[in-house]
Amino acid sequence: MPAPARVPLILAPTPLHPLPALGARIGLDLWIKRDDLTGFAGGGNKGRKLEYLMADVLASGAEIVLTCGSLQSNFVRQLGAACAMHGLRCVAVLMDLPYAPETGRPAGPALPPTGGNVVLDALLGVETIRVPDGTWDALFEATDYVAESLERGGHRVYRIPVGGSSPLGAYGFVAAARELAEQGAPFDAIVVPTSSGSTHSGLAWALHGTPTRVIGVACDAEPALVEEEMMAIARGLDELTGDPKGLAPEDVEFRLEWVGAGYGVATEAGGRATEVLARLEGVFLDPIYSAKAFAGLLAMAGSGELKGRVLFWHTGGFPTATTGLTA
Numbered sequence: 001m002p003a004p005a006r007v008p009l010i011l012a013p014t015p016l017h018p019l020p021a022l023g024a025r026i027g028l029d030l031w032i033k034r035d036d037l038t039g040f041a042g043g044g045n046k047g048r049k050l051e052y053l054m055a056d057v058l059a060s061g062a063e064i065v066l067t068c069g070s071l072q073s074n075f076v077r078q079l080g081a082a083c084a085m086h087g088l089r090c091v092a093v094l095m096d097l098p099y100a101p102e103t104g105r106p107a108g109p110a111l112p113p114t115g116g117n118v119v120l121d122a123l124l125g126v127e128t129i130r131v132p133d134g135t136w137d138a139l140f141e142a143t144d145y146v147a148e149s150l151e152r153g154g155h156r157v158y159r160i161p162v163g164g165s166s167p168l169g170a171y172g173f174v175a176a177a178r179e180l181a182e183q184g185a186p187f188d189a190i191v192v193p194t195s196s197g198s199t200h201s202g203l204a205w206a207l208h209g210t211p212t213r214v215i216g217v218a219c220d221a222e223p224a225l226v227e228e229e230m231m232a233i234a235r236g237l238d239e240l241t242g243d244p245k246g247l248a249p250e251d252v253e254f255r256l257e258w259v260g261a262g263y264g265v266a267t268e269a270g271g272r273a274t275e276v277l278a279r280l281e282g283v284f285l286d287p288i289y290s291a292k293a294f295a296g297l298l299a300m301a302g303s304g305e306l307k308g309r310v311l312f313w314h315t316g317g318f319p320t321a322t323t324g325l326t327a
């Protein structure tokens, strides 16, 4: 089957380099994949998904692209940039902090309501619709309502799920796994933050059956992510590629220990992980995603669960971090 169509957005391959000082301290041959440095709209993992999603948007002839997320969504920022570059309207339905029904609204300092991606979305001309905080399902319902009213108004709307997590979005990480393979020897393990699931599931699908473990560290307290969203994405990749791998939930390593209070609330362990990586290697993490995943990596190195040649997949997020951190 031919590869899905692609619109170029990012500067790939993104850099891959060792973290020698930190690696020596924790006893790993530690490397980092710099998807924070995609060169597209502030960087981050969403650029890879958008290369395939935007090709489908352009082929559809839609004039409005609709998505949803949290107010400081990195996906909305990068989608807004891609739409602006192609002369399309971008409409985003946003909650300050959507939450999982299992946990309720997490206690703790929420993301800042100004600065960071909020400023960049406005700069890019994203049309934002803010709705009161509630569960993710409440956000999806509000987005359905907006879609219906735009369609009733005679507009052709292309809908993209939260975080760009569809099989087509995940295909960006199937391609990324190939990019990584071309950059050098395989890894024993890859550690990556996971939230809407297509970064993790794209890599897990691509590396299934190889000696490389792909460990997703949850940034969102959603235990059903693997059984529901990620399995649906994996089945979608089976179809999209014509290369069915038949992934089962037990083929996906998904770790919930480092979520903390919930999505969007920073953790102390994440803060410490951010500091150690900054001081030993001069690399910055963000508090919502990469800091929690890196805290997981450090804990798994400490417990002996991680050994050998290990890769941290840096998914970006720095524009939020600039306003999400307090000194």
Ligand SMILES: *Cc1c(COP(=O)(O)O)cnc(C)c1O
Pocket (backbone or CB within 6 Å): 044, 045, 046, 074, 075, 163, 165, 193, 194, 195, 196, 197, 198, 199, 200, 286, 289, 290, 315, 316, 317, 318
């Ligand atoms: C969206 C995002 C993630 C999570 O990726 P998913 O594919 O949604 O699981 C991780 N890190 C950053 C910085 C992000 O913006």
